[in-house]
Amino acid sequence: MAEQNGIIQLKKIDVTFQNEGKTIEAVKDVSIDVKKGDVFGVIGYSGAGKSTLVRVINLLQKPTAGTVIVNGQNMLELSQKDLRTARRNIGMIFQHFNLMNSLTVYGNVDFPLRDSGLSKAERKQKIDKLLDIVGLSDRANNYPSQLSGGQKQRVAIARALANDPEILISDEATSALDPKTTTEILDLLGRLNKELGITIVIITHEMDAIKQICNRVSVMENGRLIEEGDLLSIFGNPKEQLTKDFVNTSTHIGSVLDEIRDSGIVDKLSGRLIELNYIGDSTNEPIVVELYKRFQVEANILFSNIERLQNTTVGIMLFALTGDDDKVEEAIKYLNSLKVNVKEIDLKKEGK
Ligand SMILES: Nc1ncnc2c1ncn2[C@@H]1O[C@H](COP(=O)(O)OP(=O)(O)OP(=O)(O)O)[C@@H](O)[C@H]1O
Secondary structure, three states, rough: OOOOOOEEEEEEEEEEEEOOOOOEEEEEEEEEEEEEEEEEEOOOOOOOHHHHHHHHHHOOOOOOEEEEEEEEEEEEOOHHHHHHHHHHEEEEEEEOOOOOOOHHHHHHHHHOOOOOOOOOOHHHHHHHHHHOOOOHHHHHOOOHHHHHHHHHHHHHHHOOOOOOEEEEEEEEEOOOOHHHHHHHHHHHHHHHOOOOEEEEEEEEEHHHHHHHHEEEEEEEEOEEEEEEHHHHHHHHHOHHHHHHHHHHHHHOOHHHHHHHHHHHHHOOOEEEEEEEEOOOOOHHHHHHHHHHHHHHEEEEEEEEEEEOOEEEEEEEEEEEOOOOOHHHHHHHHHHHHOOEEEEEOOOOHHOO
């Protein structure tokens, strides 16, 4: 059976800006296919083109080239009226919330319902329900200036949901929030995805945000999409250097390697330094025990990080292997034969 088409299909999208006589290629030949029910993450550094790309989905940004299909509709061929209707199906939240300061929380959520054709009583019922979903029922009469950043973002989420969209786009929505509030907002987005079935596209420069709720990830660099896959494969087996950097920052192995290198420990380390990544059931201890039992090779664990992503264990371990040279070589071959990713690290050569 043919795989069902995605709810969002961007095909060969280019976005080019002309700025003071210079051409900026913000997005270059990017195709993505977001399935209904996905929480699709787009990660990249500032300037990579993420915002420009997601703004193409609802045509806030018109592409220079390419096709935009949302819910089976070719967005670039719609009349203005049909485009307005199609846009109601795509909610959006932003880093700086974009609330109207002169309106109360209630007024902000009511704003997109002005043209909905609903009566005042129906609107009230809807707004009460939305404020309940985002946990702000007791703040309806407050103004944005009376709210914390996290609460403002909750109002923005309620407002984005007012027209019952099937798609929610989050453009760095947690970038201005502290880590605890970020986790709470991401939890809320995850709940909206699970309970209301909303498809979410989230753009961020933080792998931790991706890890918390996304099932699929794409990585952007210099306007291009350089890597894409499901969360576990991106996390457990990143291919491109930038993806590795994001993953390493999030597992902290990057800073551990820097510390080993910069502190001079590297000169005192004996043995060969191995980084091991695994997805699933392999755990640290059996591997260490096996290496000793089979090859009399000692594995001195320098760092280990295990986390649960989408109910699956994803682990990373860094150790120095010591023993007879031949035996260490055999031990490395043995590791390579397991369902784990093995990488030998030569910190002295790697130097930064
Ligand atoms: N309207 C515009 N006119 C000219 N250049 C633009 C415009 N919008 C974006 N750009 C440029 O396009 C490139 C991509 O910007 P974009 O905002 O999409 O990146 P980003 O990955 O979302 O970064 P950030 O997280 O900082 O917003 C940048 O070089 C930016 O300066």
